[in-house]
Amino acid sequence: MSDTILRFDGVSRDFSSQKGFFGGKRTMRAVDSLTLDVPRGKVTGVVGESGCGKSTLARLALHLLKPTAGHVCFEGNDLAGLTPAALRRQRRHMQMVFQDPYSSINPRFTIRDAVMEPFQVHGVRHTRAEAKDKAARFLEMAGLDPQLAERYPQQLSGGQKQRVGIARALALEPDLIVLDEPTASLDVSIQAQIIALLADLKTRLGLTYLFISHDLGLVRYFCDRIVVMYLGAAVEILPSTDAPHRHPYTRTLMDSAFLPDPERRKTVTAMTGEIPSAFERPPGCAFAPRCSLASSRCYAEKPVLLTTERHPVACHHPLD
Ligand SMILES: Nc1ncnc2c1ncn2[C@@H]1O[C@H](COP(=O)(O)OP(=O)(O)O)[C@@H](O)[C@H]1O
Ligand code: SF4
Ligand SMILES: [Mg+2]
Numbered sequence: 001m002s003d004t005i006l007r008f009d010g011v012s013r014d015f016s017s018q019k020g021f022f023g024g025k026r027t028m029r030a031v032d033s034l035t036l037d038v039p040r041g042k043v044t045g046v047v048g049e050s051g052c053g054k055s056t057l058a059r060l061a062l063h064l065l066k067p068t069a070g071h072v073c074f075e076g077n078d079l080a081g082l083t084p085a086a087l088r089r090q091r092r093h094m095q096m097v098f099q100d101p102y103s104s105i106n107p108r109f110t111i112r113d114a115v116m117e118p119f120q121v122h123g124v125r126h127t128r129a130e131a132k133d134k135a136a137r138f139l140e141m142a143g144l145d146p147q148l149a150e151r152y153p154q155q156l157s158g159g160q161k162q163r164v165g166i167a168r169a170l171a172l173e174p175d176l177i178v179l180d181e182p183t184a185s186l187d188v189s190i191q192a193q194i195i196a197l198l199a200d201l202k203t204r205l206g207l208t209y210l211f212i213s214h215d216l217g218l219v220r221y222f223c224d225r226i227v228v229m230y231l232g233a234a235v236e237i238l239p240s241t242d243a244p245h246r247h248p249y250t251r252t253l254m255d256s257a258f259l260p261d262p263e264r265r266k267t268v269t270a271m272t273g274e275i276p277s278a279f280e281r282p283p284g285c286a287f288a289p290r291c292s293l294a295s296s297r298c299y300a301e302k303p304v305l306l307t308t309e310r311h312p313v314a315c316h317h318p319l320d
Pocket of ligand 2: 249285293316
């Protein structure tokens with residue numbers, strides 16, 4: 001078995017929109033030439049500001065979105081090359097937990113129906129008694145009282161709902177779980193409980209996580225390695241949470257995350273300068289207008305993610 005469970009190989013994803021009533025279509029690149037290995041059994045964190053392409057990356061990982069260019073390979077198989085039946089089989093091994101797990105669930109479903117839905121989607125049939133037992137088991141694994149199975153989503157707290165989302169993700173016994181801001185809408189104390197649950201499940205079940213968040217403190221605490229995204233591109237891949245920050249964006253981002261003032265910390269606004277529009281990308285480095293180290297080369301030539309003698313960083317003048 002390869003150490004890499006999921007691989008992005010030069011993956012880009014474009015979205016088109018109408019420019020205006022008479023205008024033509026214009027295209028923006030939400031994910032830009034991303035190459036990334038997700039190692040088995042580890043937590044790979046993805047951080048970056050809102051709109052930088054994190055959720056698009058999550059959906060590409062599970063082939064809920066098709067790449068415009070490049071390949072997403074799960075266990076060595078290019079997901080775009082699979083037949084629908086083979087893709088469905090692969091999908092059992094890869095699941096997703098959303099920020100709001102109930103946005104995609106029928107509010108008239110009981111909790112048991114919600115937990116058992118992945119089986120239905122995959123054509124796995126159960127008797128009533130089997131469904132009851134299985135749902136109870138997965139609810140318990142997610143730290144919930146199995147009695148909640150008879151309830152409806154609106155009767156649950158935010159933290160309980162997210163636990164149901166996790167129980168659903170566990171139902172098909174996946175190897176990889178993509179977590180897209182799973183605690184972003186929860187109170188800090190509940191957040192900590194969910195993270196503790198995820199850490200415990202990972203150890204017990206040998207899971208691999210792709211953990212997407214804009215909360216840098218959380219990512220530093222929970223992840224083994226960190227991918228820093230800026231305007232759709234990975235600009236630095238930190239091999240460990242204590243690795244030095246070599247990209248000027250990573251340094252600014254991480255510094256701002258640990259400011260004493262919680263309001264400033266939350267909003268990551270320590271940077272000045274504009275984020276370029278993803279519709280009109282500048283030729284050089286997308287971070288140049290905000291970077292104190294920008295040179296004329298930075299405005300002319302796009303830096304690529306290079307593995308130098310240290311870890312991968314996309315910058316012409318990386319920090320020491
Ligand atoms: N289905 C879509 N159609 C058009 N644009 C989209 C779509 N999904 C995402 N985008 C755009 O792609 C960019 C990245 O979005 P997203 O991946 O949701 O970022 P993040 O999760 O980091 O906030 C944003 O500019 C967003 O508006
Ligand atoms: S390439 Fe230049 S502008 Fe971009 S981050 Fe590095 S130093 Fe700054
Ligand atoms: Mg998102």
